[in-house]
Amino acid sequence: MENADVERAWVRVPGAAARWLDEFDPGQPSGYEPPRRPDAAWILHAMYAWREGLVTTTHDDLHRSVAAVWPPERSEGAGDVLADLEEIAIDTGTDLGRTGHPGSGWRRLRWRELARGFGEPVVPDGRRPGNRCLRQAHPAGSWSAAIRPPAEGCLDRESWHRLIGLLLRHSPSGDGTRCLAYYCPLVTNDWDEDTVLVGRLGDAGALYDHPDMASCPSNLWAEDRSWIVYCDWDLWGTKVVGPTSLVETLLADPELECVRLPWTS
Incomplete structure (x- = not known):
């Protein structure tokens, strides 16, 4: 349509x-x-995993590597505040809004599969599905770059x-x-x-x-x-x-x- x-x-x-x-x-x-x-x-x-296997490199690692080579442009007047925020912000790898299957090379990764591997519940008691779930998969906040985590x-x-x-x-x-x-x-x-x-x-x-x-x-x-x-x-x-x-x-x-x-x- x-x-x-x-x-x-x-x-x-x-x-x-x-x-x-x-x-x-x-x-x-x-x-x-x-x-x-x-x-x-x-x-x-839905979340997805790269078929070739997981890596220890995170989405935040990739973001910082790219920013080191191509620093983001800053508008006049932004000053040190935005620079400080950029420095402490973590790129979790989580999208906000519409998403879909990422394409060739990726497979569907079930929450149950990941939870079983870490020995934790799919959704902890008293919680809703969100960033407090599957914490061992993103202990420092950012997911492995070989995982496309669930969108918010x-x-x-x-x-x-x-x-x-x-x-x-x-x-x-x-x-x-x-x-x-x-x-x-x-x-x-x-x-x-x-x-x-x-x-x-x-x-x-x-x-x-x-x-x-x-x-x-x-x-x-x-x-x-x-x-x-x-x-x-x-x-x-x-x-x-x-x-x-x-x-x-x-x-x-x-x-x-x-x-x-x-x-x-």
Whole structure:
């Protein structure tokens, strides 16, 4: 679907359409987390490993090596403040926003595989999927350069399209299911008015590449509220809330990696 078609298929409506989500998770600028209704699962954002094996060189090592050869240009007036920030900042290797399979030479690396290798839980008790997970894989903050870690703030492209396909199978109206999509102000940079779009579930795959957004929706839900998707701008996982039949389908799907985290519901 071309950009113009996406904008025709998904029409902006008043931000009040998302106000009901504020009842669950008030005042959140990074997306609304709904409670279990009646069940919930988290889709873990995909990560990838270089097929030739891991290396000890980190993303931060590469960043500093490049910066030593080609120092970044600094605007006048930036002074020593930006220079100091650049010196102490760590390039973790984690992307923010849309991502997808990195291409030839990379394989899908499951969270469970990495967690099993380090003898730690996939997601520690009491935590949500985020930068406090799999700590032994990035103990100093930066991942091995041979790993593309999970992205923050947005489900990866392949998982988004797979999710939409499963939602279609669990929505009685199929393609014609009327849905709403909310984008948090950290995505839109609009702090005055909530950004909410309305369209059909059959067109929801194209939302991933909406030309005005850098991310998939922060929340997507069926108009009848039978299921809700939540993607926080600060997390590495996307929560899906709905009937147990949908959640069990997600957990069993071979293309997705999903977990139940009861303490988040």
